[in-house]
Amino acid sequence: MAAMFNGFDAVDLAxxxxxxxxxxxxxxxxxxxxxxxxxxxxxxxWLATGREVFINLFNYxxxxxxxxxxxxxxxxxxxxxxxxANWAAYSDKAGPIVGPLMAYEVLTAFFLESGFLGxxxxxxxxxxxxxxxxxxxxxxxxxxxxxxxxxxxxxWMQTPVGYAVNPDGQFVPAGWLKIIFNPSxxxxxxxxxxxxxxxxxxxxxxxGAFHLLRDQHLPGARVMFSMAMWMAALxxxxxxxxxxxxxxxxxxxxxVKIMGMEGHFQSYKDGAPLYLFGLPDQAAGKVKYAIEIPKxxxxxxxxxxxxxxxxxDTVPRENWPPVPIIFWSxxxxxxxxxxxxxLGLFSLWMRWQGRLYESRLLHxxxxxxxxxxxxxxxxxxxxxxxxxxxxxxxxxxRTADSASPLAAPAVGSSLTAFVIVYFIVYAAGLTYLFxxxxxxxxxxxxxxxxxxxxxxxxxxxxxxxxxxxxx
Amino acid sequence: xxxxxDLATVWAFIIAFAVFVYVVMDxxxxxxxxxxxxxxxxxxxxxxxxxxxxxxxxNETWLVLGGGGTMAAFPLAYAILMPALYTPIxxxxxxxVFRGVxxxxxxRAPPGKRNLWDIAFAGGSLLAALAQGIALGAILQGIHxxxxxxxxxWWDWLTPFSIMTGLALAIGYALLGATWLVMKTEGALRxxxxxxxxxxxxxxxxxxxxxxxxxxFLDIAYAQRWFAWPNIIFTAPVPIAVAAVSVLLLRSxxxxxxxxxxxxxxxxFALSYLGLGISMYxxxxxxxxxxxQAASPERSQIFMLVGVAVLIxxxxxxxxxAYWVFRGKVRPESGYH
Numbered sequence: 001m002a003a004m005f006n007g008f009d010a011v012d013l014a015x016x017x018x019x020x021x022x023x024x025x026x027x028x029x030x031x032x033x034x035x036x037x038x039x040x041x042x043x044x045x046w047l048a049t050g051r052e053v054f055i056n057l058f059n060y061x062x063x064x065x066x067x068x069x070x071x072x073x074x075x076x077x078x079x080x081x082x083x084x085a086n087w088a089a090y091s092d093k094a095g096p097i098v099g100p101l102m103a104y105e106v107l108t109a110f111f112l113e114s115g116f117l118g119x120x121x122x123x124x125x126x127x128x129x130x131x132x133x134x135x136x137x138x139x140x141x142x143x144x145x146x147x148x149x150x151x152x153x154x155x156w157m158q159t160p161v162g163y164a165v166n167p168d169g170q171f172v173p174a175g176w177l178k179i180i181f182n183p184s185x186x187x188x189x190x191x192x193x194x195x196x197x198x199x200x201x202x203x204x205x206x207x208g209a210f211h212l213l214r215d216q217h218l219p220g221a222r223v224m225f226s227m228a229m230w231m232a233a234l235x236x237x238x239x240x241x242x243x244x245x246x247x248x249x250x251x252x253x254x255x256v257k258i259m260g261m262e263g264h265f266q267s268y269k270d271g272a273p274l275y276l277f278g279l280p281d282q283a284a285g286k287v288k289y290a291i292e293i294p295k296x297x298x299x300x301x302x303x304x305x306x307x308x309x310x311x312x313d314t315v316p317r318e319n320w321p322p323v324p325i326i327f328w329s330x331x332x333x334x335x336x337x338x339x340x341x342x343l344g345l346f347s348l349w350m351r352w353q354g355r356l357y358e359s360r361l362l363h364x365x366x367x368x369x370x371x372x373x374x375x376x377x378x379x380x381x382x383x384x385x386x387x388x389x390x391x392x393x394x395x396x397x398r399t400a401d402s403a404s405p406l407a408a409p410a411v412g413s414s415l416t417a418f419v420i421v422y423f424i425v426y427a428a429g430l431t432y433l434f435x436x437x438x439x440x441x442x443x444x445x446x447x448x449x450x451x452x453x454x455x456x457x458x459x460x461x462x463x464x465x466x467x468x469x470x471x
Numbered sequence: 472x473x474x475x476x477d478l479a480t481v482w483a484f485i486i487a488f489a490v491f492v493y494v495v496m497d498x499x500x501x502x503x504x505x506x507x508x509x510x511x512x513x514x515x516x517x518x519x520x521x522x523x524x525x526x527x528x529x530n531e532t533w534l535v536l537g538g539g540g541t542m543a544a545f546p547l548a549y550a551i552l553m554p555a556l557y558t559p560i561x562x563x564x565x566x567x568v569f570r571g572v573x574x575x576x577x578x579r580a581p582p583g584k585r586n587l588w589d590i591a592f593a594g595g596s597l598l599a600a601l602a603q604g605i606a607l608g609a610i611l612q613g614i615h616x617x618x619x620x621x622x623x624x625w626w627d628w629l630t631p632f633s634i635m636t637g638l639a640l641a642i643g644y645a646l647l648g649a650t651w652l653v654m655k656t657e658g659a660l661r662x663x664x665x666x667x668x669x670x671x672x673x674x675x676x677x678x679x680x681x682x683x684x685x686x687x688f689l690d691i692a693y694a695q696r697w698f699a700w701p702n703i704i705f706t707a708p709v710p711i712a713v714a715a716v717s718v719l720l721l722r723s724x725x726x727x728x729x730x731x732x733x734x735x736x737x738x739x740f741a742l743s744y745l746g747l748g749i750s751m752y753x754x755x756x757x758x759x760x761x762x763x764q765a766a767s768p769e770r771s772q773i774f775m776l777v778g779v780a781v782l783i784x785x786x787x788x789x790x791x792x793a794y795w796v797f798r799g800k801v802r803p804e805s806g807y808h
Binding site: 089106409 | 524525526528529531532534535536538539540542543544546547549550551552553554556557558560561563564565567568569571572574575576578579580619620621622624625767768770771774775778779782783786789790793796797
């Protein structure tokens, strides 16, 4: 089987493998970041109000969290070893800078999450509601620490600063604060965390809407749908603003990526157009069948109609990113972002009309938007990572010089193995997630624990009262 | 330069510590997967799974620290070892995927399909254990290095010796798993685990013996490290201690002690690990790259050392707390699932 990969380039296969395993991985942390925070909010509301609907929702989403988190963990372990296996030269050269950032991710985030996850999933009766809430909160904080460090490392690869190069060709740190808070990091961090929150809100909203379509009076479905629609309405505008700022930051530090995203093959002296649609032709260096709005590109990117904009014709061809991919992935992300805004506004209007729980159109829209966050996250990730090409460390280390000294059959075989394994595992995982979501949250909803008699410890009255007596 | 030498040694100990914690902690839960086929009863399997469900994820995090820490502190070694161990590493990752998701999936699968995830748990655990042992053997037998790269092919790791270390580690993990069950379960399940511990201990002693006998023949340097005067004063106590711990372990099983068999198995692992350290030090890629040659710059190592000094004690603290919360015997009726 391995022989069939002889005609392929090992670097392309390694890239395909990283893109494949990463695309499967990234959706789970995005979901976990948002869901962990949502669970902490639900548990806090339960502790504060004692209302049963909150603990039911907490236990309902906790089971889903457990499945999703497990899939995120195992696909994440793959990534951490894949770097060395497929990208050895990169690991050697960038290891002294990227390595410590990832080590801090493990030390501050992975251990915190995994250390308290057991108590969060199974420990309510053993530690009591208050300590349990601490565990939930620490898991949620852990997911945010994780995002901090991995996005710092990723952003450094996009906008490298604070480094020197030693005689062995390694990037060595010159200033850690500069490295951690590199120019694109704050923008990418805000954009990604908001994306994670929105992604989760859309899933929660879709599940709530799905059950409201069957029964408008389910208390759990009403509460989760309302909470999710507040998030969609409030966070989407902030996210669009954050995305715009991130784009301006990219224009400043990685203008070639923007040229690719916009399909600007040629330079424009007095105002660049915005291509709504078109088919970028990398070889011909132009956008075919373009539908464009004159000068809008300059307006969005420079906030001025007539600002001149350089195009890819000012850049050597060997430094061009793959334009068709990022042109389209960017448009998919932005398009979905505006659909999310539409959902948020529609929900506000329905809420104003007092029909939030009755409008079937809104509920159908929300169900349809359930996966939109995941698609937007993957599309956005493709935009920023493919837009970094043909470099791993932007402008400094070429992807072709980053790979391991492996022959194509080795990389091709492992790629095949990952594709087969991931399709089995993820198909099963998604089936189980859908099955959990297809059930409405019940009264007396159980967490991941399956013991026969559970009620005493987890009803709020008994739990909170017991806690009160011991104090 | 002196400061750098000290730092590299400190980091070698930190990485060695992380890998050791990983080996024993994920060792016992991988061992449970290896033993799974021997416990066909559904209730037994539920209890076995529940005995590690709250902690397995934390156990596996040490593997990420071992890998990520090596990339950060010894990037050159990471860059040489990972491609050299390509196939075992990929096999390990795939094994870990299957057994990791099985923890949740087997509770979510319809009853008819649950068995498939039990197979995934057992098969994935065995695959990961064999792959880790093979990787260890492949490192010990030497790796072909050219400049700053791995210079060999993608099947160089496969030798009788690496197969032997693969089997040895799987046996060792199974022993840890069996003694864990002695500690965490009761009744017939515990008795069965106790009987298994006897045979697994003998198998492990044979495996330790075989690896110890062959290793000095791999390279004259290993032989000199162990047998040359005056080294032997320091190395001779290691096999003597292995014998002593084994006797204590047998006695503790005979006395029906709950905790001692597991703790003594950990000690047995610690001694074997110490033996490996004696063979390898100061090389991180044996006979090719020392820890000083592979070390990342002082600024990288110091930056991380601050984090390690503060966070590792904290991590050990709350990990210990999590184990404490779920202490005691796991009973079928009070499972977490």
